[in-house]
Amino acid sequence: MERLGPWVPDRAGMSPVALAVSGGGDSLCLAWLASLWRKNLLALIVDHGLRKDSAEEARLTARRLQALHIPSRIITLTHLSKGSGIAERARSARYVALRQACYEAGCTDLLLGHQADDQAETVAMRQRAGSGCDGLAGMASVTALPEVRLVRPLLGFSRDALRQTLREQQIEWVDDPSNEDLTAERVRVRTAFRRDSTSRTAGWVQAAQQGSLRMVRETERIAALAQQSALLPYGWAIAGETLPQPENLSLLIRAVGGLIYPPSVAAVEQLYLRHCEATLAGVQLVRHKTQWFLIREAAAQQGPVALADRAVWDNRFRVSLPAGLDGGEITVAAAGFGLAREQRCGWPARFCATLPALWRGGQRIAVPHIGLCDDPVLQNIRLIFAPPVPAGGRTVYDPVCPVSP
Structure with missing residues (x-):
């Protein structure tokens, strides 16, 4: 935790460190470990409202956190409905709710329970989607957003290790049945890894190696982006007289679209090569006078x-x-x-x-x-x-x- 700092002092009157706790084994183990690290914590439990038992599971998780002396807040989402793209829509809505809750509570750090198996699964999924070198670097240990840092302390530990830790402490957790739904790509990848642990380990190694290289590339990329482009208060971006390289164009699309993750590298490369007005990930690439602009797609707002x-x-x-x-x-x-x-x-x-x-x-x-x-x-x-x-x-x-x- 020291390596992932700096941290707000752990004393009364200071802002707490927030934790995203679903009630599953990963996030509940994160909560238990965090309770040994510091006292001033705030657990945020997001109830997506998509399953009939979700409200009771959220209350059960709050009681388990109370037993760990961690105050919690349940955030209930009411606008989600089942259907196409529900996993992505739920994830996006969850992050919006978590960021808003952190802002209201004055939390500048949000701990997430992603672990090594999540990392390997993410790398495998991005590899299949053609995400390029940055995608293969997996999730970062620290992601700095405008209002809050997302911190993932458990990326070096397996799912099995976290659950075994909870068993030794006699702490129960909730198993979400959607984690066994084979219609979801992540569940299919996870199932394949259970049969082939060598591939899972290779994913961990690849993510670590690519992560180091990504830091160098990002430094160079941001310098080039700052020379050519600008974000405007209207929610638009000036991309320049000539289009930025696909890696930088992707970053601008992410910002203008209000996305947590950038669109796929392959899709952005196609947009770049076409070099004409088009729409991608809820963002329109348009030409105005001598400049390229990125504006929000009206239908996606x-x-x-x-x-x-x-x-x-x-x-x-x-x-x-x-x-x-x-x-x-x-x-x-x-x-x-x-x-x-x-x-x-x-x-x-x-x-x-x-x-x-x-x-x-x-x-x-x-x-x-x-x-x-x-x-x-x-x-x-x-x-x-x-x-x-x-x-x-x-x-x-x-x-x-x-x-x-």
Whole structure:
């Protein structure tokens, strides 16, 4: 843990270190180990609401954490529904909820229970998807997001070792039945590894070797990206007169799309080689005047979110309300089309359609990024572009200073 620091001092009055605890063997072992390391902890339990027993399992996990003297908070998701891509949708929603909970609690570090078998499975899946060298490096021990660090202390330990630790401590855990669902790619890879431990070990070794090389590549890549590209407060990116190399283009797509993970290397390489306007991972590559831009795909944007301080819309914009202001019946949603040319500050209509706007009763009442607001009460509301993972390019986030096209 010392190697993965620095850490907030472990004393009363300081922000706790957060833990994501599902109740399974990995995360519960993480919680037990963390309880031996420090006292000031906060466990976050996300109930996806997708199984009939999930609420009771969340409460059971909270009781087990209480026995370890770890305070916990249950976060219930209500907007997920079963169907296509549920694993990815659930993961994305979980990370949004965890980041928001950390922000509200003032936690700057979030511990995750990913372990060596998860790492080997991830490497195998990315290898099949053609993720390139960075993908084969697997998950990083520390990932710095704008508001919180994701820290994975258990990547050097196997799933079996963690469960054996819990057995010796006589601590029970919850087994999620979805972990045996062979329709999921990760479960199929896991099943194959059970039959071939040599492949699993090779995945661990490959991830470690590629991880060291990735650090060197990222340093060089970020320097090049900062020279050519910029993120704008509107949630768009200027990619330059010529497109960045696929590795850098992928980082910009991740930021503009509000993604935790970048799109596949193969897909980005195809986009780069076509060198024409196209859509990938909820992001549009468009040409405006002499520059390439990346803007959000309007159809992929999140629906309305209630206006509240610290609320997050589209996994990219954080609401900041003046003290004492109540959002009432106002929601945050995409501005959409219909803004007059003189209101768009010179930007194309398809750009401005993706901006966050304030709505009331089905009427658009403000678009803060272009200064459109007739109600003085709402003029100090800020919708701050804060993608979950920084792109590494120059960043111009402050919407108080409009940027000219």
